[in-house]
Amino acid sequence: MSLAPHWLSRDGYSFTSESCQVAKELADSFDLRVTLVLRITLFLVGSLLFAAFLYANNSLTLYHANARLLFKFNYLWVFMQSLTYIALHIYDLVRFSQEHSDPCDYLIPAWLSVLMRALPNIATYGQCWSMFALALERSVATYASVPYEQNSSITMGWFMVAAQVVMPLIWIYVLVADYNWNELKITCTVSSTKTNGLFQVLTAVLAAVEVFTIVLLCTLFIINKYLQYESNRTLNAPNKLGHKFQLMENIRAIRLLFPINIVHFLCFAGTMIAQPLNNKLSFNLSPRDYSIRIETLNFLPIYCVLMPVVLWYVCRKYSEYRRGPNPKACSISDCPQVRQKETEIYFRQFDKAINQPNKRDSFIGQCSIS
Secondary structure (H helix, E strand, O other): OOOOOOEEEEOOEEEEHHHHHHHHHHHOOHHHHHHHHHHHHHHHHHHHHHHHHHHHOOOOOOOOHHHHHHHHHHHHHHHHHHHHHHHHHHHHHHHHHOOOOOHHHHOEEHHHHHHHHHHHHHHHHHHHHHHHHHHHHHHHHHHOHHHHHHOOOOHHHHHHHHHHHHHHHHHHHHHHOOOOOOEEEOOOOOOOOOOHHHHHHHHHHHHHHHHHHHHHHHHHHHHHHHHHHHHHHHOOOHHHHHHHHHHHHHHHHHHHHHHHHHHHHHHHHHHHHHHHHHHHHOOOOOHHHHHHHHHHOOOHHHHHHHHHHHHHHHHHHOHHHHOOOOHHHHOOOOOHHHHOOHHHHHHHHHHHHOOOOOOOOOOOOOOOOO
16 A cells, blocks of 8 residues: 655645656666767757758748748747757756755756646647648638649638637647646656546547548548549640649648658657556656656657658759759749749740650659759
């Protein structure tokens, strides 16, 4: 029979003597230091690879203005996730590397615990909603291809960006609404004993959103390929090429989105499955080992490294189609003077892409982000 925890108080905050002991064990743990250093390294390497990729491919001019905006915010979420996790792990590394005569000095206030963990969580949730927003934007582009291409308004894009920010904030608010703000914490967390079940439900909802996004992208790819086949068979006049342009843009965007959605889902869902499974199987683990394993079973650093690699591979597959006119000079939606010669531009852009002999199609067969 377990004894009730012995609660203590300091500066208006409550804590248990057991919490102080666990914090001291974490401070003495070599495994925790190795885990934090490895995670910092992975996030840092991922950020550098992603920055190098964006430097080499610094334009999205061939996409609609809404798609460009949503892609940029998706990339911004990735950077925010890496930077906030690096800050979190450096903070924990420094905190547990200090020497304290009183082990209770390792504990941190609840507000600081929530702040340090909420920022990377917001970035992670924002990525899920960002990819969902991109799939919705491509749905609109598929449903009304020519009118959508001719409309340069980005109102819909900004509305989707606002939703990406609001939804993660709502998620965090739901988790901390019943939080005990007068307690000292061992580790940085937004969940507590009372909200742990709710946290699992919210995470499962986000995983379901990602599954729906992947299914939607597959459906859109099939629809756009069918429409492309029909347009190649029936639309030949120069003034009908706007429809072909939007179909090509849809297919390129989907081929770019699909692999990174799959990689993110595998890392995010892997974390979602591994951590609850760890809760079920780790009933005999010490609190110290449990805290270390929770960080180890968070696979998001792997996504930050894999995403730029996948993007580079997808875009390299399409490199042969990027030779030709300067994309900025061929941006039909941005340059009024170019719009006057859109027929000529269409023919130049699609001489290889549309009218060439059909090649074997794949989800990662084409990409044009520069």
